[in-house]
Amino acid sequence: MSDYKKTYNQIAGQRLHRIEAISNGVFAISITLLVRDLKVPVSPEISTEVGLVNAFVSLVPQLLSYFLSFMTLGIFWTAHTTQFHYINKSDRHLNWISLFFLMFVTLLPFTTAFLSEYINFKFAIGLYWLNIVALGMMLFIQWRYVYRHNYLGIADDEKKIVNKAIKQRLIVSHTLYTIGALFCFINTYLSVLIMILIQLNFALAIFFKPSKREDKIISNSDSTLL
Amino acid sequence: MSDYKKTYNQIAGQRLHRIEAISNGVFAISITLLVRDLKVPVSPEISTEVGLVNAFVSLVPQLLSYFLSFMTLGIFWTAHTTQFHYINKSDRHLNWISLFFLMFVTLLPFTTAFLSEYINFKFAIGLYWLNIVALGMMLFIQWRYVYRHNYLGIADDEKKIVNKAIKQRLIVSHTLYTIGALFCFINTYLSVLIMILIQLNFALAIFFKPSKREDKIISNSDSTLL
């Protein structure tokens, strides 16, 4: 590496808030464009209320697919946001790790459409699973990078707790996704169903109230750090 | 719930400004994409100024539909912004309440298109009304959550006034929407017209000057709180 490059590498990618801003933008656009795949059924045969209800019911698979992609984007947006809550420094490496994470975010609508079209093919499930795993991998790489380089604005004991929580979450969720994907060798629909249930687990969790004890911990702790 | 999840739940979703930023992004994209449904009329028969004016006049229903969707998005954007003016803390629950609110924002162009296509069907009106009610519900849930968990950066007496204003606004407006929707059992066009008038009420209100007394209250009070 020539000398000018070393210097450029050192000065590039330090603008932390812009990484967050472009991430937010990419997620916002991806989430909004998902709906564009929902088409209003147009048919001259729809002439009664019952006919229209039936036409709407036939959209349910598409609505479900929309809902799942929305959930996936929401889950990864939350995970990305959570990491950046603690990150207080960035460099060119972190900058590019984030950009590659965003690349896999933008690819998700494509792999989802691929899965919708070929839901009874193992290859389509494998591709979709690969996309989710790639998102998790980039988050894992990112976290390990900022943890090792100490780009985190938290005290050491706090840091260990956060580190454990983030790593365990990524490992457990992606192990579950992988198990779900492997079910495609038995039945592809079953495999999709299991991946759907894993997502719903994340979705429904928020409707359960946190325990009193948990509430107390949250309200006692410093809101900017934990 | 296993132990690692409890911790993740506690550390996730605390980045308040990112919730606001992604909301702004979703609204900005939705508002801008609405116009994409307006198509320039292309016809070889348009050869005179009068012909072109007629072709434009035939676009009026589409322009009206655009205007109404714009108003709806504007109203809910303002309502969302108003709540976040007071919210000074967030957690994973608030994060997901906001994301589900955004889900219904992204669905609005779909239900609007559905209504445009089937304006003389009760089901289409019911679906559109359901979308608006869902938006209001999420705002209500969100406000109740931050109020109860005291995630508001305002003094107690102030808080009660704001709480009353926000709740009453939501209850009154959604009662009106519901009454409007119920008119579909008499006549679907009448039902749409009433919902349009409710929107216009919000729109035209801004052209009336606030009373002197009101002006005084605003200018006397702290701009960051009230």
Added chain:
Amino acid sequence: MSDYKKTYNQIAGQRLHRIEAISNGVFAISITLLVRDLKVPVSPEISTEVGLVNAFVSLVPQLLSYFLSFMTLGIFWTAHTTQFHYINKSDRHLNWISLFFLMFVTLLPFTTAFLSEYINFKFAIGLYWLNIVALGMMLFIQWRYVYRHNYLGIADDEKKIVNKAIKQRLIVSHTLYTIGALFCFINTYLSVLIMILIQLNFALAIFFKPSKREDKIISNSDSTLL
């Protein structure tokens, strides 16, 4: 107006930075989507370099139309940004004035496409002119509102200079646009050409260096105010 409404009107729309953020979002999307109307010419007859150059040359009107819409959006974005540089307070009225300004921003791609399709029609020129005038009007209304309600973070003498500059700019530019539009009664192409030249005037101005004296004024003054 009932009592709860007065209160809601007082608490709504105070989040100044979100008005700026949604404006930025709408402009960013509008500017980026403009290019989507540029279509790569696909023809089996293109088999030589000269043929491809000719195919590209046939795109020049579309590229020009793209460039002009880009310039218009850039000019109004700069004007909007300039006003918000001085605005330090907002309320529900300012919130909705800004939203209606954005409505006309989102309509610009439509009126531009309308003009491209019917460039030899007075009506199309009138519609395009109306859109630009509406943008200018909203900026004028917005400025008058913040000036009269003293929502500006600048000293009184400074304020008068800024007020004069912003108002004169709007009046002069829209007088020129109107004169340009009126030329359509002589020749529609001439009318479009004049509007193009007015835009280019804004565009090319930046390539002329500011005079030494001007530079001095800028560097001497407080960067946050002037």
Added chain:
Amino acid sequence: MSDYKKTYNQIAGQRLHRIEAISNGVFAISITLLVRDLKVPVSPEISTEVGLVNAFVSLVPQLLSYFLSFMTLGIFWTAHTTQFHYINKSDRHLNWISLFFLMFVTLLPFTTAFLSEYINFKFAIGLYWLNIVALGMMLFIQWRYVYRHNYLGIADDEKKIVNKAIKQRLIVSHTLYTIGALFCFINTYLSVLIMILIQLNFALAIFFKPSKREDKIISNSDSTLL
């Protein structure tokens, strides 16, 4: 230039953070929309896993084209962000330099699609190269402008190092692009391949760990400046 214009020129374009925000928005949308050109292959003949894999393999050129455009946008986004890390003041000139930079960003999807369609034509390569060079030119003009007008928030010795790094980076990379483009007179595919390799150089560089010495420099220096 009349007197009011001078004043408007002085007051316009000072809102530094909005230039960054609109840039982020344009990049986010461009990056997300790139994927829209990837179409899921739909064919009634695809009935086996092997058939689907083959259909996917036929998408590889499109995926490669997507990846390269993503890399180009990522590289220029990083470069733009790096400059704004040091810029602490703006005016109307800088505002318009940034807008024209964004114009070439929005044109990139068009020139990429043009190249994909006519990859064996020198003209298409020339056009793509011109777009990249225009992006580099605008960044060079921007940097020279802020350097000469001293709109940088860094000490003088620091400034010289940063200036050298940014200029050298732009000169070296664009010299390489030009050499790559010139290869089209030998073979167009070779020319594209070389441009791809230059991009990959930027991409793969991040996977090599920075040397210990470099790490030390980064961690020792003030994170807000270097």
